[in-house]
Amino acid sequence: MTAPSRDTRTVMVERELAHPPEKIWRALTTPHLIEAWLMHNDFAPVVGRPFNLRAAWGAIACEVVDIEPGRTLSYRWDAMGLESVVTWTLTPTPIGTRLRMEQTGFRPDQEQAYQGAKAGWPRFFANLETVAAGVD
């Protein structure tokens, strides 16, 4: 799987955590632990397997896209007409693990719409770049 590009359509959050990768991996892939920090779920670490994340406001339809145990986990995250992919990456560091979450939030056709709009509205997109810079 190609790494999502770090452009304005990607949300990225990264933290260094004082815990080993194996422990963080368990928190990311064990249903009762996922529920404790994210949402109620029926996750199983099997590529191609659909699962749901459920909250009071509704459900998010997910499907496991890619797994490399202890290193990376990707799943589709479809909600409210928006299709996206969430990718977790774990990198060992001297104090523990750097954990990165990237959510690439637009379909290829929506990307095209963006490119079309970009031609017409350079100033609007300059503002968007500023917002995105704050995201990083």
Added chain:
Amino acid sequence: MTPDHDALFKALADPTRRAIFERLCGDGDQTVGALTARSGVSQPAVSKHLGVLKHAGLVRDRHEGRQTHYSARGDALGPLVDWTRQMTDFWQSRFDDLEDVLARMDQ
């Protein structure tokens, strides 16, 4: 996310509508007739697509005599910017909760 996002994403998901929207972004105001001539679909179909785009807030119309001119709205993609901001806040707070969970877990 709100229903506004839904209308926006659905409006942009159709390739013909997207082509119409992109043309309005790139070339400025146009009539239904001018848009039809370059779209490869019938005038009623173009009018229907313009209705969906208008409902999503992506275009506005202006009546001039017997003609209706359509133009792209520069502020329409704002909710998409809000989306990245909202999702960043969401994930930051999920990371906070994840750290709490990790602190409580056995090694």
